[in-house]
Amino acid sequence: MPTSVDRPPANGELRRQYLEEGFCVLKGFLPLAQVQQIYDDMMSIFAHQLRRLGLPEADWRTPSGLSANLVTLFRTDMETYLNCARQTQLLPSIHTLTACPEFVDVLKSLGLDEPIISTKPVCHYMTGAIKVPGGYNFTPPHQDWRSMQGSLDGAVIWVPLVDIDTDSYPVEAVPGSHKLGLLDTEPHAAIPAVSDPRIRDEDYIPLLVERGDVGVFNGFLVHRTSERGDDRVRVAMSLRYNNAAEPSYVAHGYATPYKYGYQLELLFENFPTEQQIHRIFSNPAS
Numbered sequence: 001m002p003t004s005v006d007r008p009p010a011n012g013e014l015r016r017q018y019l020e021e022g023f024c025v026l027k028g029f030l031p032l033a034q035v036q037q038i039y040d041d042m043m044s045i046f047a048h049q050l051r052r053l054g055l056p057e058a059d060w061r062t063p064s065g066l067s068a069n070l071v072t073l074f075r076t077d078m079e080t081y082l083n084c085a086r087q088t089q090l091l092p093s094i095h096t097l098t099a100c101p102e103f104v105d106v107l108k109s110l111g112l113d114e115p116i117i118s119t120k121p122v123c124h125y126m127t128g129a130i131k132v133p134g135g136y137n138f139t140p141p142h143q144d145w146r147s148m149q150g151s152l153d154g155a156v157i158w159v160p161l162v163d164i165d166t167d168s169y170p171v172e173a174v175p176g177s178h179k180l181g182l183l184d185t186e187p188h189a190a191i192p193a194v195s196d197p198r199i200r201d202e203d204y205i206p207l208l209v210e211r212g213d214v215g216v217f218n219g220f221l222v223h224r225t226s227e228r229g230d231d232r233v234r235v236a237m238s239l240r241y242n243n244a245a246e247p248s249y250v251a252h253g254y255a256t257p258y259k260y261g262y263q264l265e266l267l268f269e270n271f272p273t274e275q276q277i278h279r280i281f282s283n284p285a286s
């Protein structure tokens, strides 16, 4: 839990900025040790699969080691890479952060009276060498509300796990664009892309943030992933929230676009064997 940072409350000025621009950045909000722990937890997931496949493992705490690990796994076995990326979204350390009282307080101070989690966290690993064809990585201009479709004041807390500069695929946002409401889109390989002529390339500003900072985006803010970057991997995650007290959300009976399902058939034939189960439950002391 965030404990060691003297965190400024989301004060009136921050709220004014959030309402006016559609986003705000809380500098130095998270203790660096907590950010490091989440990052290490994520990287450990990828490392397990590198080891299984007999691939070289680099020191993930360096930018080149991070890139080497993810790119090697991606190039060797894209499906496993994607499974790892999805698996990281289920880490307890990320879910603890998603539900921490400090985030709930920030959301409340920005106007979400009764914050409620919209869907599971989304982790982003951005670099040119791991662009999934037709996949959800480099996001085109979009508004998160179109996928969330929850309360009108729904918001995303966006958390960088590495320091981000202009050459590490920063998120770019159009200040004030949330006031235009829900905008038209056109089809795109990843997700529907905003196609409104009032949104111009020159209106985007990059969010150059460091570990420990967090961004809060209103669901209608137009933003995208910059294509500008080098060999480094930019790691971040998006935590999505609604306001359970917002009247239109209540009036819609909390209808949601998210559907969860699972495959009924077993994934692997003849697995597990009885011996494998015995091994799991054998007493290591005996």
Ligand SMILES: O=C(O)CCC(=O)C(=O)O
Pocket (backbone or CB within 6 Å): 122, 124, 126, 139, 144, 156, 170, 171, 223, 224, 225, 226, 236, 238
């Ligand atoms: O991190 C990014 O580049 C974009 C993330 C994003 O827009 C989202 O998760 O909705």
Ligand SMILES: [Fe+2]
Pocket (backbone or CB within 6 Å): 139, 142, 143, 144, 223
């Ligand atoms: Fe987004």
